[in-house]
Amino acid sequence: xxxxxxxxxxxxxxxxxxxxxxxxxxxxxxxxxxxxxxxxxxxxxxxxxxxxxxxxxxxxxxxxxxxxxxxxxxxxxxxxxxxxxxxxxxxxxxxxxxxxxxxxxxxxxxxxxxxxxxxxxxxxxxxxxxxxxxxxxxxxxxxxxxxxxxxxxxxxxxxxxxxxxxxxxxxxxxxxxxxxxxxxxxxxxxxxxxxxxxxxxxxxxxxxxxxxxxxxxxxxxxxxxxxxxxxxxxxxxxxxxxxxxxxxxxxxxxxxxxxxxxxxxxxxxxxxxx
Amino acid sequence: xxxxxxxxxxxxxxxxxxxxxxxxxxxxxxxxxxxxxxxxxxxxxxxxxxxxxxxxxxxxxxxxxxxxxxxxxxxxxxxxxxxxxxxxxxxxxxxxxxxxxxxxxxxxxxxxxxxxxxxxxxxxxxxxxxxxxxxxxxxxxxxxxxxxxxxxxxxxxxxxxxxxxxxxxxxxxxxxxxxxxxxxxxxxxxxxxxxxxxxxxxxxxxxxxxxxxxxxxxxxxxxxxxxxxxxxxxxxxxxxxxxxxxx
Numbered sequence: 001x002x003x004x005x006x007x008x009x010x011x012x013x014x015x016x017x018x019x020x021x022x023x024x025x026x027x028x029x030x031x032x033x034x035x036x037x038x039x040x041x042x043x044x045x046x047x048x049x050x051x052x053x054x055x056x057x058x059x060x061x062x063x064x065x066x067x068x069x070x071x072x073x074x075x076x077x078x079x080x081x082x083x084x085x086x087x088x089x090x091x092x093x094x095x096x097x098x099x100x101x102x103x104x105x106x107x108x109x110x111x112x113x114x115x116x117x118x119x120x121x122x123x124x125x126x127x128x129x130x131x132x133x134x135x136x137x138x139x140x141x142x143x144x145x146x147x148x149x150x151x152x153x154x155x156x157x158x159x160x161x162x163x164x165x166x167x168x169x170x171x172x173x174x175x176x177x178x179x180x181x182x183x184x185x186x187x188x189x190x191x192x193x194x195x196x197x198x199x200x201x202x203x204x205x206x207x208x209x210x211x212x213x214x215x216x217x218x219x220x221x222x223x224x225x226x227x228x229x230x231x232x233x234x235x236x237x238x239x240x241x242x243x244x245x246x247x248x249x250x251x252x253x254x255x256x257x258x259x260x261x262x263x264x265x266x267x268x269x270x271x272x273x274x
Numbered sequence: 275x276x277x278x279x280x281x282x283x284x285x286x287x288x289x290x291x292x293x294x295x296x297x298x299x300x301x302x303x304x305x306x307x308x309x310x311x312x313x314x315x316x317x318x319x320x321x322x323x324x325x326x327x328x329x330x331x332x333x334x335x336x337x338x339x340x341x342x343x344x345x346x347x348x349x350x351x352x353x354x355x356x357x358x359x360x361x362x363x364x365x366x367x368x369x370x371x372x373x374x375x376x377x378x379x380x381x382x383x384x385x386x387x388x389x390x391x392x393x394x395x396x397x398x399x400x401x402x403x404x405x406x407x408x409x410x411x412x413x414x415x416x417x418x419x420x421x422x423x424x425x426x427x428x429x430x431x432x433x434x435x436x437x438x439x440x441x442x443x444x445x446x447x448x449x450x451x452x453x454x455x456x457x458x459x460x461x462x463x464x465x466x467x468x469x470x471x472x473x474x475x476x477x478x479x480x481x482x483x484x485x486x487x488x489x490x491x492x493x494x495x496x497x498x499x500x501x502x503x504x505x506x507x508x509x510x511x512x513x514x515x516x517x518x519x520x521x
Contacts, residue, residue, distance in 0.1 A: 170331060171361050173349045175375035175423075185374075189365045266365045266403040 054236040059243065062236040076244065079210060079221040082138065086145025087206040091199060094150045098157025119151045123209055127216050141213035148209035153198040160194025161187060193264055200256045207249050276459040277342035277426035279305040279328055284337035286323050296484035297323045303478045303487050310453060310460045312470035312477045320485025321463045325431050329355050341427055351375065354420030358432045360412035362404040368415050369400040376422040390418040393452055410441035421452060427459040446472050471510050472499050479516045489516050
């Protein structure tokens with residue numbers, strides 16, 4: 001009886017679904033392309049002041065020539081270096097402190113209020129202070145980026161740990177898991193969606209902090225390049241720099257999403273159904 | 275190996291904002307080694323509380339709980355627990371979930387997992403994740419996980435409460451079968467009297483407010499039990515009569 005019923009159960013319920021990634025027409029590109037066309041038309045028919053605007057063709061040319069003469073690769077390299085260094089420092093600190101306050105109520109009560117207070121400080125407001133303290137070199141920029149990253153990662157880590165189902169922790173208790181084994185086998189995998197979300201948001205905010213740092217008192221980097229464009233009223237350079245910022249930001253975001261999909265494969269079906 | 279369970283004068287009080295609630299008052303009963311006992315009662319009778327005390331998940335009780343010779347003061351791998359929700363880890367496959375508490379070499383792990391997957395009719399779903407399973411399949415995987423380390427006692431907290439009637443009947447038969455094969459002591463908490471009569475050698479009837487043991491009844495019917503027989507109906511009616519006294 002049990003065998004028959006179970007066989008029936010298996011027969012009538014769907015087999016484990018494999019991921020099917022159907023990709024239709026990429027409609028996400030429609031809006032950017034429309035903006036580009038509109039921009040081109042606006043410039044060509046002089047709906048805008050041509051001195052304060054340049055054509056898309058001109059911007060592409062600027063991108064091309066500055067890539068060939070090495071200006072853009074140099075600035076981009078400097079920017080990406082700062083960005084990743086600042087992000088790495090901020091993310092490591094955020095993960096560590098988030099884990100501490102997430103796991104211990106004592107440290108939560110001790111440290112979380114301070115972190116929440118500092119979190120509300122606008123990073124723009126820190127720039128003058130950091131310049132006074134750390135000068136105009138790399139240090140204030142990296143610290144600013146790390147500072148901005150820290151809070152995003154910290155909050156996600158903290159919430160990731162706090163939102164772990166207590167019922168799953170009870171399963172760990174039933175098998176007499178040590179604290180370390182509980183962390184490794186239940187807490188970390190359970191918090192992983194939040195951790196990756198924190199990394200993605202952290203990279204984004206670090207990118208913003210990078211632009212702020214480079215627009216104020218830098219002598220290299222894409223932000224600095226943009227600044228020179230403003231000074232010489234080279235609108236094409238300003239727009240080219242903006243495009244670089246947008247493209248790099250988007251590419252990195254896509255890479256992290258790809259990583260998320262790999263690591264959180266078990267969640268994939270749920271997300272698609274929601 | 276199976277082990278006895280002794281519950282002796284166990285009381286548990288929950289302190290809340292609206293004063294204390296006596297969840298359990300002086301509960302006393304035992305489960306013999308290798309026996310299948312069902313704990314039935316209305317909601318609030320403390321049947322889940324007593325199970326959590328036996329599991330070692332709740333230690334704020336007075337009185338004594340023994341599993342074999344050991345006085346319970348913390349969870350132990352001697353006991354396998356199946357909860358009302360399957361509580362499978364969502365990031366592990368069915369196979370990995372089943373082996374969650376199993377310690378052994380890679381070969382032993384493979385063998386044990388294959389054995390339980392077959393026993394529970396989950397072979398086709400070994401590599402699936404919990405969200406891909408139906409409720410019945412997930413609960414079968416949870417039972418397999420509890421059995422994997424060959425526990426001395428199997429504790430089940432309304433394991434089929436969330437399943438539909440057809441799946442429940444099928445699961446009850448499957449449970450009795452795996453219990454027999456594993457030669458373990460089983461204690462099943464349920465609010466379903468028919469479930470208790472189908473599965474148990476003995477039924478402990480509990481009453482609410484305060485939670486206490488009201489009556490213990492031996493179920494002498496032979497296995498496999500026929501839910502449609504007159505004898506079955508008779509036993510069920512006599513147990514139901516116990517509840518009509520409860521107010």
